[in-house]
Amino acid sequence: MQREVGIGSPLQLGSTVTANGINFAIYSHHATKITLAIFGDIHDSEPVETYALDPIINRTGDVWHIAIIGLSPGALYGYYIDGDHEPQLGYRYDANLLLLDPYARALTGEFEWDLFSKQRRPKSIVYTDTFDWQGDRPLNYPLRDTVIYETHLKGISHTSGKPYAGTYLGMIEMIPYLKELGVTSVELLPVMEFDDMEYAKNGTKEHPLRNYWGYSTMAFFTPKARYAEDNHRGNQVIEFKTMVRELHKAGLEVILDVVYNHTNEGNECGPVISFKGIDNSIYYLLYEDKRYYWNYSGTGNTLHCYAEVVKNLIIDSLRYWVAEMHVDGFRFDLATILSRDSHGNIIQNSPLLQSIMEDPILKKTKMIAEPWDAAGGYQVGEFPGIYFAEWNDRYRDEVRRYWRNDYDTAAAFATRVAGSDDLYSNSGKKPYHSINYVTAHDGFTLRDLVSYSHKNNFANGQNNIDGSDNNLSWNSGVEGDTNDQAILQFRKQRMKNFLVTLMLSHGTPMLLGGDEFGRTQKGNNNTYCQDNELSWYDWSLVEIEREDLFRFTKELIAFRRRHRVFGRKEFFKGYVPAGGTKADIIWFGCDGHSYKWHEADNALGVCFSGEKEATGSDDDGKDMMILFNPTEEIKTFYFPLINNHMHWRLKIDTALESPRDIFPLGKYENLVDPYSYSVQPHSVAVLVCVRG
Known part of the structure; x- marks a missing residue:
């Protein structure tokens, strides 16, 4: 015909x-x-x-x-x-x-x-629809008000037992849980179409390997069909839109992890699916011998983002996901590649990044860069573009070192807690441009961070050579699984230390999905090919931890969101702001006096002023004191003499058993001694000022 x-x-x-x-x-x-x-x-x-x-x-x-x-x-x-x-x-x-x-x-x-x-x-x-958005628009919360929850779309609900488990509609079924937890934004691992079976040849019948994470995009306008309950003739688009609309109704943003740095076509041995067969020498960065591909992505090829046609493709794709699919933001995988020119050199004035920043449709959309690539390009604190927030791996590493009580880590830790002004202030960025995280999909979960000193990636079939060896983890005394209740309680306490640090640091916190109830990957820090129980959420753990770790995390998120002191617009100055009565930040030691930096003892205290002159808010808030003790000794902190009308009450102590580890919103505990507080080894305490 x-x-x-x-x-x-x-x-x-x-x-x-x-x-x-x-x-x-x-x-x-x-x-x-x-x-x-x-x-x-x-x-x-x-x-x-x-x-x-x-x-x-x-x-x-x-x-x-x-x-x-x-x-x-x-x-x-x-x-x-x-x-x-x-x-x-x-x-x-x-x-x-x-x-x-x-x-x-x-x-x-x-x-x-x-x-x-x-x-x-x-x-x-050929696809078109007349979807009823019911008046929906992207939410676009300010970054300073954002709490990100990074999750895999299939993995979060696959074992939930709900009717649409593992699908876009299954994410809708998770809304009550996400609302109870209190996050504002869901960051989804790649949902643009990719090949599940990419790694099948590397597995066995007993242990099949599938592309789980999805960092191998085939087409940049297409939601993944297998995540739809009904994907016949493009119905996955309807289900994706339905998911976004319903998440927005619940007040939850949708941020997509996007992979514009390479495609699934791989190197010279990879399949020809699209770009290779359309115009290979235009779409990809090639060696002088053009049979071979520059591999800045670590996956075989690199998109030629400096080429006009590729730049337009990416801009058109971003516009589509914002205008047609109503997403609120993007996290750019290996974003440094987006600033490489036709010769692979990293340039400051990338035409692509400039176009993204200037595009009128994308103007209010969250843009988050993973500011490095697999070829040594590293731009943390230097990623071009005033609108781009950045994954801050220095935060991750220095917080991990501190809570492992590595020697002389207090100064670096304090800088990260205070918003990483050393990284971002010179470029005109703000504290909220630092995406703070302790764990992410790539690496240990929080439970594994305190349970394994060494990775355990043998299930990936690469003899445990894949994945990072630089985990900065500590197993708390026993490697891996244990029935020792003292060790298990100690690990939980350490997890709470990390959660308090993450949520009460200045910057935008990102919580790895499942850390709120102790999800484990059995020490595997690279589950890219594990589409199975190793990666899926075990919802039985939620019920076990509902009154302990989950409750703690929920109350902690609510505490952060209630108090503007933790979401500053500007970096700390370290002195009394005009119109204020106290310094915006004070770091101190156990004696209550200014901390003596670079001493061996890492016990560290800080006071954050809640005055409106310090926070940039319309009204005064509460002052906060945080007492960190990563050491093996009890540390008694004497409070600094800020003024004569400061009365402190206990809000959080990770060494106490639930429910006294954190008190609900508006609730506190009086101190035995109004002038000091003793912090147990490997724990953190938070005190709130009640003026009187």
Whole structure:
């Protein structure tokens, strides 16, 4: 069957529904022939319709286009593209391979792909919908008011026992839990389409390996089909939008972890799925011998983000997820690659980053950079762009060292708790641009951080050589699982120390999903290929910890959000601000006097002024005192003499058993001694000033 065709328009790439059919447009500079293929079924290896694009009529500049009259939304399609096959020159054309449309809005996902075969390749779907957003818009909370919860979309609900477990709709079922916990924003590991079976050849029948994390994007406009309850003919788009709408109704933001630094096509041995077969030498950074790919991503290839067509692709993708899918923000994986030029050099004035910052549609969207890459590029505190917040791995490492009681770590720890002004103040950024985290998907969970001194990645099939060896962890006396109740209680106390530090530090806190109830990965710090119980949330632990660790975390988040003193707009000055009565911050030792930095003893106290002159708020808040003791001795802290009308009450003490470890909002405990407080070994106490 051949339909009536028109010249088509080059103005909008992808497949676009028109009044009388579908317009198709695709970029390729070096192609000599392009054929549009229409398929009748997801399993078809041969198209039912083909349309050869005339390079004279159906090409405007480097955009090939055609209109198919009478074709309806839901049609399955792809491209066969021909040209020179000279890998040494960067050309990898193969007219026998069906290629995905880079601008496709949805891909077929109802069967297992084989990206190296001709028969089992995914197809693009002509997609449009009239989704009822019911007035929804992105929430766009200020960063200083944000508490991020990083989670895997499937993993959080897969074992929940709920009807839509492991899907977009399953995330909706988790809303009551997330609301009870008190976070403001959900940061989802990659949900753009990727190949689950990418690592299948590395596993065994007994221990299959699948791409779990999803850091191997196939198409930058497509929500993953397998995360949908019904993914027939693009219904995954509807379910994704439904998830976003319902999360927004509950006051929860949606931030996407996005991977614009590489694709799933890998190196010269990888499959040809889309970009390689469309215009390999344009889309990727290649060596002088263009058979080979620069591998700044550590996964085989690197997108050529300096190229205009790639820059436009990324901007168009970001705009789509904001304007059409209503997401609130993005966390950019290996973001340093986005600032590399055509020769791989890191440049300060990246055209892509400049375009993101200046784009009117993206203006209020959260932009969070992972400011490094796999080739040694490292930009923490120096990532270009005043609007970009940054994952602060210095915070992670120096907080871990301090609570391990490493020698002479108090000064570095204090700098991180105070907002990392050494990293961000010179570039004009604010404390909230520091995304503070102790754990993340890549690395130990919080429970494993206090249970393992060494990684245990043997399940990944790489003889435990994968994953970082620099975990800065301590097993609390016994490696791994134990039935020793004293060790288990000690580990829980240490987890609470990290949680208090994270939530009461200045900057934007990010909590790894499951840390609030002690999720474990059995010491595996690199579960990228573990789509199984090792990675999925064990909800039985929530019930076990509901009145202890979970309650503690919930109350702690509520405490942070209640008090503006923990969400400063500006960095501390260390002196009395104009109109105030006390210094905005005071660091002190056990004697109540100014802390003597670089001493061996890491016991450290700090007072944060809650006066409006110090916090930049409209009203005065409460002063806070935090007493940190990572040592093996009891430390009695004498309170600094700030003024004569300070009365301190106990709010948190991680050495006390629940529920006295943290008191509910508005509740405190009187002190035995109004002038001092003794902090147990490896614990932290928080005191609140009640003026009188």
